[in-house]
Amino acid sequence: MELGLDGKVVFITGAAKGMGAAISRAFAREGSALVVTGRDVAALEILADSLRASCPKVRVLTCSCNITDPADVHGAVRKAESGFGRIDVLVNVAGGTGPVGKTAWETSAAEFEEIVSLNLTGCFNTMRAVLPGMIERRYGKIVNVGGTFGMRGRAGRMSYSASKWGLRGLTKSTAIEAGRHNINVNIVAPGMVDGDRFRNKVVPEAMARLGCTEEEAIAHHAADYALRRISLDEDVANACLFLASDVSRQISGVDLPVDGGWAAV
Known part of the structure; x- marks a missing residue:
């Protein structure tokens, strides 16, 4: 199946390592132009070099970006649009785990606010920055990486679960709002990877x-x-490719679990 991602400009947050790097490699193999972003610029440069070595024709732009800072996000988006002319696809990978093993009453306000700021508000910041350009061009794909704890509650992971449940609401509401502009907004929800x-x-x-x-x-x-x-990183990456492509043109506002069936059982 031809996904049609060759030449698409893809802005990826949290791209340097792990799942983000796997997703970046998957888009590079499809011939996409990549804007790989994160806070660790040295790691981003290592990733970019490896992408160029494995996919010699790939175009890669590295960009420092703290998604919790709206001004920093807008600066990164402006750099991407200046370098490639547009952003066709946003993949929000950047995120964190938050406090583990703590109940709601043991979790501090600072701990809760920190993970919600990263996992939820950070995605709001990037979506808000790229959507005007997508609306103007009447084309865009947004893929948010959520988690299955945002589909089922989990004791000891309240803060993380809350942030991912919130991301579902952000995704679904934006999908309804942006749909008339030919923009798809979806979630890939990995289980344990x-x-x-x-x-x-x-x-x-x-x-x-x-x-x-x-x-x-x-x-x-x-x-x-x-x-x-x-699940493997590659399983999540393949789901992102699908939702970023026009093969999924009639799919918007959905949660796609990539979890071996955990959320379903």
Whole structure:
């Protein structure tokens, strides 16, 4: 299936590492022009070099961007539009986990506000910055990376869950408002993704709790999913490609879980 992403200008937040880097690589392979943004400029340059090495024709612009600062976001968007003339696709990957293992009454106001500012307000800032240009051109795709804890509550993750539930509301309402301008706005909701946090925190904690091997801990975690396997960064990246393409032209305002069936069971 031809996705038609060749030449599209894609603005990606939180692009430097992990899921963001995997998503950047996926768009580069499709021939998209990339604006990779984040706070770690050195890591962004390393990513850009690796993209150019693997996809010699790719056009990549690196841009420092703190999504919690509206002025910084607008500056990054202006730089992207100056460099490439437009932004066709926004992929909001940047985010954080917030306090883990704390109840609502144990969570401080500062902890709550910090993660909501990053996971929810940060996406509002980037969407608000790119939408005028998309509306003017009558074309745009926005893909917000949420999470399945924004679809099901989770004890000990109240702040994170609240931020991702809020992101769903932001996405769905904006999808209704922007639809008449030929703009699609959707959410990709990953479950647990195999990566540094899973391997270095989740799995060791399960090994200690269950008294089992690493392989057994992974299998125990995977048993919660209908497909009995943990998602990969590439699974999330492929979902982002789909929702950023015109193949999904009639899909807007939806949550697409990429979680092996956890949210469905």
